[in-house]
Amino acid sequence: MDPQRRHAPLPAVALPAGRVLPVLTAPDPGRVLDTPCADVDPTDPAVVALAADLVATMRVSPGCVGLAANQVGVAARVFSLDVTRHPKTRTTHGCFVLVNPVLVEASRKERGREGCMSVPDFTGDVRRATRLVVTGRLPGTGEEVTITTDAFEARAIQHELDHLDGLLFLDRVAGAHAIHPRTTYL
Amino acid sequence: MPSLAVTVIGRDRPGIIADVTAVVADLGGNLEDSSMTLLRGHFAWMLVADLDVSAEDLAARLAHLREDDLVVSVLPVGHDEPYAGEAGYVLSVHGADRPGIVAGVTGALAAHGGNITDLSTRLGPGGLYVLVAEVSLPGDVDVVALGGQLAALGRELGVGVALRPAESDVL
Numbered sequence: 306m307d308p309q310r311r312h313a314p315l316p317a318v319a320l321p322a323g324r325v326l327p328v329l330t331a332p333d334p335g336r337v338l339d340t341p342c343a344d345v346d347p348t349d350p351a352v353v354a355l356a357a358d359l360v361a362t363m364r365v366s367p368g369c370v371g372l373a374a375n376q377v378g379v380a381a382r383v384f385s386l387d388v389t390r391h392p393k394t395r396t397t398h399g400c401f402v403l404v405n406p407v408l409v410e411a412s413r414k415e416r417g418r419e420g421c422m423s424v425p426d427f428t429g430d431v432r433r434a435t436r437l438v439v440t441g442r443l444p445g446t447g448e449e450v451t452i453t454t455d456a457f458e459a460r461a462i463q464h465e466l467d468h469l470d471g472l473l474f475l476d477r478v479a480g481a482h483a484i485h486p487r488t489t490y491l
Numbered sequence: 492m493p494s495l496a497v498t499v500i501g502r503d504r505p506g507i508i509a510d511v512t513a514v515v516a517d518l519g520g521n522l523e524d525s526s527m528t529l530l531r532g533h534f535a536w537m538l539v540a541d542l543d544v545s546a547e548d549l550a551a552r553l554a555h556l557r558e559d560d561l562v563v564s565v566l567p568v569g570h571d572e573p574y575a576g577e578a579g580y581v582l583s584v585h586g587a588d589r590p591g592i593v594a595g596v597t598g599a600l601a602a603h604g605g606n607i608t609d610l611s612t613r614l615g616p617g618g619l620y621v622l623v624a625e626v627s628l629p630g631d632v633d634v635v636a637l638g639g640q641l642a643a644l645g646r647e648l649g650v651g652v653a654l655r656p657a658e659s660d661v662l
Contacts, residue, residue: 331619332587332649339651414658426615432658475585476653481609481623 314399315450318443321354323361326377328422331473337375338423341471345381347404347442352383356402356444359385369422371461373468376423382406383444384465388458393417395456403452406441408466417460419474420487429474430483433460494523494539495546496568497553501561503534514552515540528611534561539568580626580634581657582641586650588620595648596622596641603637604629620650625657 329338345352355374363372363385370391374383387400411434420428437459440451454462464474478484499511508527515522525538542549550565557563584596593612600607609625628634638654645652 330617331585334587424619426617426619427613427621472653473585473651475621475623476583476651477655478581478583478623479658480581481611481625484611484613484621484623486613486615 309395311396312399313396313454315401315452316443316446316448318356318402318445320357320360320402320444323354323357323359325365326358326362328362328366328372328376329378330423330425331475333423335378337378337380338468338473339471340375340380342373342375342380342382342469344405345383347444347447352381352404353444355379355381355383356385356404359383359402360387360400363387366422368420370457371465372422373465375468375471382469384469386458386461386465388461391457393457395458396454397458398452398454402444403439403441403450404444404447406439406462406466406469408437408439408463409451410436410438411459411463412436416479418485419460419464421464421474423468424473424475426487427475428485428487429478430480430485431460431464431474431477432479433463435459437462439466493567493569495520495542495544495549496566497536497538497540497549498564499534499536499553499556499561501534502559503529503532504559507534507556507559507561508536510556511536511538511553514549515542518542518544518549518552520544520549579628579657581655582622582624582626583653583655584620584622584645584650586620586645586648588614588618589649592620592648592650593622595644596650596652597624599637599641599644600624600626603632605632605637626654 359372363369370388371386374381382405385402388394389397413435414432415435416432438453520540520542523539527536546565546567553563605628607624612622641652
């Protein structure tokens with residue numbers, strides 16, 4: 306294991322078995338991908354079920370390190386994340402779901418290449434903060450947590466926060482030559 | 492000395508750039524700015540070269556390329572244009588493909604004196620159309636109002652439109 310990796314797992318959350326849901330792709334006629342999502346009650350059983358569905362859908366999708374609720378058609382501020390297997394990861398909080406996330410601090414932007422299950426035909430170069438602090442609530446218990454992270458996990462969280470604000474990485478690409486065709490999806 | 496602008500467009504194959512630049516070098520010319528890409532597999536190249544020959548002479552020396560289904564044009568372009576200023580803004584547009592997206596969005600920019608300094612558009616196999624442009628805007632443009640106008644236009648066209656300040660990677 307990379308000695309520079311730092312594991313900072315969040316409090317354990319017991320989720321039920323989730324369903325694998327279809328993932329919306331742009332252009333989305335229902336405009337759910339373009340719609341800012343609303344805060345929800347993290348203790349609501351429907352939100353806990355949604356959290357389980359996001360993890361289940363993320364798990365079966367090769368290369369997927371995060372999934373926002375509106376990517377599966379639910380306009381709620383909930384996303385799942387798991388960057389533990391990614392080589393660019395430094396700090397990792399394991400596999401988790403965050404409800405009503407709030408960006409607290411973001412600094413040290415760097416350019417990196419991003420893809421998205423909702424944009425299967427392209428990748429793009431996006432500048433993102435490499436130091437990040439976000440807060441949010443855990444599904445089920447509703448416990449508030451603060452995530453302080455960096456590198457690839459920071460990038461992935463910002464990508465998911467954008468989804469919840471109705472934005473895709475296409476809205477943030479760095480310039481006219483920052484969009485690239487994607488021939489294979491991992 | 493006036494520069495010559497050369498465009499070469501057509502079926503891609505290895506060696507097009509080598510062939511053209513060999514002719515330019517043989518004439519003692521000097522390549523200046525150029526940009527080449529593949530557009531849906533078609534070779535597309537524009538270059539500006541400093542050459543002490545006429546456009547007609549250079550075109551004659553490049554005539555053999557036409558045998559490869561390449562369209563070649565050579566035009567005198569006069570002296571160097573001053574470089575465009577920093578782009579300043581990046582415009583992103585994405586959505587379901589339909590006629591008129593680019594015309595609508597770039598027309599709104601042009602009405603405010605916005606100048607596109609770099610542009611690429613792509614149509615994905617899944618029907619997603621993406622445009623990214625680097626844009627310089629006159630200093631007196633109300634960028635917030637323009638962004639709102641572009642977003643409203645995007646809603647009419649059924650596409651997402653984002654106008655953001657360009658972020659420099661310069662250290």
